[in-house]
Amino acid sequence: MHITASGMEETDNKIALEKAYELYSGTILRFIFFKVSDYAAAEDITAQAFVKLWQKMSRGEEIRNERALLYTIARGLVVDHYRKSQNKNMSLDQIPESMLPSGENLQEIAETKYQSEHILQAMSKLRDEDRDALNMYYIDELSIPEISAILNKSENATRVVIHRALKKLREYV
Amino acid sequence: MNEEEIIEQIKKLKKLGPKQPELSLLKKEVFARIEAAKKEKPQQSPYFIYWPFSHLILSGAIAALLLFALSAAFYEPLNTQVRYSVNQIRIMAAGNQYRKAELALNFAEGEFERFSKNPSRVGSGELEKATAITNEELGKLNLTGEAGKYTTEECKKLYLKFDTMLHELADLAKKENAQAFLRQIEEYEKIADQKLNMY
Known part of the structure; x- marks a missing residue:
């Protein structure tokens, strides 16, 4: 989606933000939760990310790719969160019930929970950049150009990051 | 587990996610914060x-x-x-965090130069203090910049400058066998690298 926020009226910004929220809030919240392993903190950071997006829109900054920008903002906010909490090695304790899929029976839910926690624990041992690359590519289905913009790398380098991250993850699973 | 199976496991995480009612509540929170930000007066330094x-x-x-x-x-x-x-x-x-961090870094660089000429005093505590202050002030920067104050790119440049200085400092500390200071520098380098990795 290409939005030129320059000269936008406040109402236009609100509409654009609402649209971005509808499209990306779920995946951004999940992305952040996988990084901080704290649902309340993930909600707070998600809210901050959308406020920052709105601030950029209000300033009339050109936003070429809202989704990529949101991920970039989110990653920066998570760094701030780590700094404030003085804890850079948070571990995943439990996936909150609210994140688990509805419409499955209890056994399926328990299985999903177990498998998810297992893979997330393994992923938490990866470097931030590697874990983010895997999250964005395989879970949130961002394109390589989008991920390379977020990681500030070339597309080839991004592919290498993903490939190496997978290889590393195999050692931890 | 082979690569394909791992990818499958990762993809299964797509099943997880917040529910719509929670997202709706959070949306209200986002817009409430935006309203609050609109009303907020420009922040003044308490000193003024x-x-x-x-x-x-x-x-x-x-x-x-x-x-x-x-x-x-x-x-x-x-x-x-x-x-x-x-x-x-x-x-x-200083009027904003970027300026504070810049002043701290410039001072630390000056101190580093002074101590390079008189390396026997490395480990006496002064250079450590200047480096610690710089690390602290840089740590308070908002990496994505702040509207009208400083940009992401400026933050990145400052961190790169600090990172370079730390590498040189580490060499000096090694040469002078200032072990405690060296450990401190390595800690700062780790933080600076983590921040730079975020760009």
């Missing part, structure tokens, strides 16, 4: 709330310090104290 009075005090304090610095110019320990105090005041009075 009562401008004329504070201004006089600050000017007086700086003048006194300058006089003190001049008289102490030839007495090294006092000279050092004065330089650090003046630097602290300058950092405190």
